[in-house]
Amino acid sequence: MIAVNTRILRTEFKYFVPKTLREALKLIDQNGPNARVIAGGTDLLVQMKQEGISPDCLINIMTIPEMNFIKTEKGSLRIGATTKWSEILEFCSRDRKHAALYEAVRSLGKVQVRHMGTIGGNLCSASPAADSAPALLVYNSQVKLVSARGERTLPLDKYFKGVNETVRAAKELMTEIRIPSIQNGMGSAFKKLTRVGTDISKISCAVAILRKGKVCVSCQVAMGAVAPVPMKMRGAQELMNGKKVEASLVEEMGQRISAEIKPITDIRSTAEYRRQVAVVLFKDVFWKAWKRAGGEE
Amino acid sequence: MKKTEVSFTVNGETYEVNVETNALLLNVLRDDLGLTGTKYGCGMGQCGLCTVLVNGEPVLSCLTLAVAVDGADIVTIEGLSKPDGSLDPIQEAFLDQGAIQCGYCTPGMVIMAKDLLKRKAHPSEMEIREHIEGNLCRCTGYVSIVKAIKSCRKKTSSKAHLSFHRKSPNQE
Amino acid sequence: MRGQSMEKKNFSTVGKTTRRKDGVSKVTGREIFSSDVVLPHMLYARVLRSPYPHARVVSISTAKAEAMGAVCITPADVPKLRYNERQVSIPEKTYRDRTVLPDTARHVGEGIAAVAAKTEALAEKALVQIAVKYERLSAVFDPFEAMTADAPTLYKDVLLGEVVLPINRNIACHREVSEGDAEKGFQEADLIVENEFRTGRVYHQQMETKAVVCRPEPDGGITVWPTAQSIHNVRQLLGRIFKIPLSKINVHRVPIGGSFGSSIQMNTCIAICVALALKARKPVKLVLTREEDMYDHCKYPSIIRLKYGVKRDGTIVAGEMKTVVDIGAHNIQAYPLLGCMSGWFVSLYRMPHLRFEGTAVYTNKVPACAMQGYGNPQVSFAVESLMDIIAEKLNMDPIEIRLKNYVGLGETFWGQGPTVRSVIRSCGVEEMLLKGKDMIGWESRKKPEEKRGRLRRGIGVARSFHTSGTGAPMPGEVIDYSTAMVKFNEDGSVDCLTALMCHGGGTLEALAKIVSEETGVPLSKVEISPADTRSTGYDVCTHATRGVYCGGASAQRAAKEAKSKLLQFASRILEVNPDALKIRPDEELGQGIVYLEGAKGKAITVGEVAKTAQIKSWGTAISVVSHRQVNCPPCFVTNFIEVEVDTETGQIRFVKAVAAVDAGTVINPDLAAGQLEGGLCRGMGLALLEDTEYDPKSGELTCGRNITDYKIFTSVEMPMTDDVLTFFAATYEPSGPLGAKGIGEAANNCTAGAFANAVYNALGIRFNELPITPEKVLTRLKEYSLRKRGK
DSSP: OTTOOTTSOOOOOEEEOOSSHHHHHHHHHHTOTTEEEESSOTTHHHHHHHSOOOOSEEEEOTTOGGGOOEEEETTEEEEETTOBHHHHHHHHHHHOOOHHHHHHHHHSSOHHHHTTOBHHHHHHHTOTTOTHHHHHHHTTOEEEEEETTEEEEEEGGGTEEETTEESOOTTOEEEEEEEOOOOTTEEEEEEEEOSSSSOOOSEEEEEEEEEETTEEEEEEEEEESSSSSOEEOHHHHHHHTTEEOOHHHHHHHHHHHHHHOOOOOOSSOOHHHHHHHHHHHHHHHHHHHHHHHTTOO | OOEEEEEEEETTEEEEEEEETTOBHHHIIIIISOOTTSOOSOSSSSSOTTEEEETTEEEEGGGOBGGGGTTOEEEOGGGTSOTTSOOOHHHHHHHHTTOOSSOSSHHHHHHHHHHHHHHOSSOOHHHHHHHTTTSOOSSSTTHHHHHHHHHTSOSSOOOOOOSOOOOSTTOO | OOOOOOOOOOOSSTTSOOOOTTHHHHHTTOOOOGGGOOOTTOEEEEEEEOSSSSEEEEEEEOHHHHHTTOEEEOGGGSOOOOBOSOOOBOGGGOEEOBOSSOSEEOSTTOEEEEEEESSHHHHHHHHHTOEEEEEEOOOOOOHHHHTSTTSOOSOSEEEETTEEEEOOTTEEEEEEEEESOHHHHHHHOSEEEEEEEEEOOOOOOOSSOOEEEEEEOTTSOEEEEEOOSOHHHHHHHHHHHHTOOGGGEEEBOOOOSOOTTTTSSOOHHHHHHHHHHHHHTSOEEEEOOHHHHHTTOEEOOEEEEEEEEEOTTSOEEEEEEEEEEEEETOOSSHHHHHHHHHHHHHHHBOOSEEEEEEEEEEOSSOOEEOOTTTTHHHHHHHHHHHHHHHHHHTTOOHHHHHHHHBOOTTSEEOTTOTTOOEEOOOOOHHHHHHHHHHHHTGGGOOOGGGOOSSEEEEEEEEEEEEESSSOOSSOOSBOOOEEEEEEEOTTSOEEEEEOOOOOSSSHHHHHHHHHHHHHOOOGGGEEEOOOBTTTSOOOOOSOTTOIIIIIHHHHHHHHHHHHHHHHHHHHHHHTSOGGGEEEEEETTTTEEEEEETTOTTOEEEHHHHHHHHHHTTOOOOEEEEEEOOSOOOEEEEEEEEEEEEETTTOOEEEEEEEEEEEOBSOSOHHHHHHHHHHHHHHHHHHHHTOOOOBOTTTOOBTTOSGGGSSOOOOTTTSOOGGGEEEEEOOOOOTTSGGGBOOOGGGGGTTHHHHHHHHHHHHHSOOOOBSOOOHHHHHHHHHHHHHHHHHO
């Protein structure tokens, strides 16, 4: 680490600024495995400075208008991959339907990073602690991957593979994130624990609930920074689906989550701590989402 | 390495510079343009010292490629005071509230304060604190800086349109 | 109150909030820090650093790098003189263990070669081309392990002054101090309380990484723009290392982007940069990257075993402190540190019988150096924690036991160690405790066992002090004096020139105010001149909270003498006895007015006097003074801290603070309050967050990946601005300039102790090891509830 110089970029590279998606895909296709797509740069440049990642070609996709959008279509939300967090935040604060996403984005990096980083970039970096991931997971979001040869859309929870690893092929470009429509009676929330204000999560949690009176019709739970990938808590979810909500059941879910996660000890926290606070973090987030689902907040 | 010509405006002046593709905006501002008010603190987007406004948005110049701001309108700390040399009200407030100690974080803080007040005339104290939470200061404990920004709020309070603010730990 | 002589004075500018003179350049980005200095034909330097914690450099090949056009230096190219980068102690108490580039690396990150090239990118490329062959040596990271017989040794010997000093079992130095008869004292005690306390290896994280620019001059000399707290010490050391007459070395005072002690010494990058510049025969700039800076220095961590013997009524009869300090790979100032730690311990509470034992140990870690408080936050954390433990055992109020035992007015104070003793002549301890108590709502403070629920609040108090400089009636082991020049200009304005440094707290601002007050010239017409070593007399350094008290006193004396010369000139014009003349400021005229009290017409502006003196060739009213303070008054400090602990997550929220200082006359009220606020934030960091750990295999910092993984608190962790209350005790220090004492380091000395006491008050759990992280809180809460259930 001591051989690093964060003041400059050591790597030399060719640089392209495609104007259309087609052009971008062509450049990706032509430039071989050592080409990298750059969007906001908040992850990639950090990796290039610190982790010796040295692409020989950077393709900047921030100048492609067709990749930057937020659209609602029959209730579902389509977000272009190069849409900046600041734009998503502004949309969410007006739209007010995606509380978990709103809270995740607000907690994500500092203000400056929200004006630089993009939703697609965050998902492509695929950090286990990526804050947008748990929120997008509980909405059952999908991602669209496009290459010069075709395109595919897949659920986000089939997308992550490991630490900084996804099913996206080197020549595929993420172009869009889709969030299915938010039904009436649905509420969501997100929370993370950190060392200080702006920081990578020690642990994060998102919950989305479809509520009918005192019954939880369905409950989606996702946790971040507790396993190699941001993960859905399927076992715990099943405990709650279709049940009348009681504190004991929520506690049981929390315990189940604590058992299901696979946290490690790293510089930010310990495995033991993460396992322990998973319960209370989940409960806090659950009740917040529950209240929102019932229109109580 | 082959150089690329990039043109942008900084503090209202147009510049055409030849840069290498891997040149960072921070170093181009400091070394090529001599605008040393923007500081290096960590190079990793952790401290906020290198914050500048690009097309009206606060960004970290240590993580911005110079080639990526081709055609942009950039404002640095040197561009906040008026052409006649008089200070921006937020700069005056920093002076009056004793919000400056060593002064190394000051440019980034002032830029962030300016950005916030442009977006919101009457931010709450919590909103002020959250807006500058990515800008580290080792001297002041932030108190006088927050007070300086508070003192610049417009007198009339505008209604907050955000219903769920993130709060500091435990503050629910 | 124990009573004090409070001299009321009517000041025109002292004690009033004014805009700092360097404010405009700082708020407009025009202030030039070392890292901003640019010279024609300047080269950029990079340092090759050891990836190993302990390794002998077998060979270095720079051929490839040189072929790229880079200038390279290796241990073979630099002077071999062993030096100590800190020049504050007298030579015979200075331990010297390092060279410009060593042939053995003793910690990861130690510089062993360097390059300079036309651009930083080229320097970086050249750096990678340097080939080094290392012989790896076994390393040691634990101070206790380091003291065992078969531990790897860092040094065979070092120099103490000019004497070769063998190093045994990695013990860098050891100090013992005792007074009275500790054994007897403990026998007399009704209660003996003992505990061990640990504090972390905090990184200074001053916002500007260390930097330097050096220009070789045609006459064989050098000009240097360094990050430094003392330009004169930098010059002297460079002169000795590179054998250049001091008259050919000019070191500029450059604004510093925060220090907190990190540049009390001549930073090692300075000597490397000078060596490069001399070889390149071109100006060279070297600015550390953040990761390099993190591997350059840290706070002294401490392990303190503390014991007090007390009577049933709370009177302390005996005390004993044993400390082991893990100083890392170099002994920068461990010997005076141990002296100070004994002094902090002895001067907090009265003890007829005491014993202190301190050991500083080398390990293969980043070298520790002074950081705000110089051992005092560590000692105060231990002492103030133990005070609360004793109070609880005796069923006393924590404030009562403090009031009963504190060292105050008329008593001997030796904060800076056994050789720096003086008598306390001003003291606001009682005022701060009693007023602070009301402000925090002490009366409504409940006991831990009365608290319920998930979120539990707690209030804690702690007090401390710091010295104001290291002056004393007798010369000691520490050098302490300042030099200042004051002169009246021909338009009635005043220049003040001193090598003293401002770290941001407003030291030079204070000097301007003192000079304005003393000369009678309005503050708007008093300026602090840019300084360098050629134009200024020696000044030890801005450190030890001495800027205002010591540096200010020298400026005051120079102002007084210059003024007396001016009045001589005025007396010739006005035909009045000079001793009868006074000067008062006239803000509207922007002039000092020389006048004879009660005599109309016998008045003239300072400008007219100075101009007349020039035209008539009488001379300039100017004075240069070297001044040593013969006192070392404590600036007392008190913190009340309220926290809220989330018992489910272990997170601690900082709710409210009352911070008070007894700084004598407060010169810059807003900046003094700012120091208290900053002290709270850094103190909270020491208490709750900051530490650096090492990977025992690689010897690397586990947080070495930049400040991504070394966190300091941000704006959202501080309490709301209305809940950060600060105040100043109403005292007047007779030996200080216009009654002033220091404040700087005092600001954070008791904060960690107050946090630990507040957390105890919230949970009933005592944390003796800092930082108190959520992880530790949760672990302890679990043990605690298991233990309770077990009962």
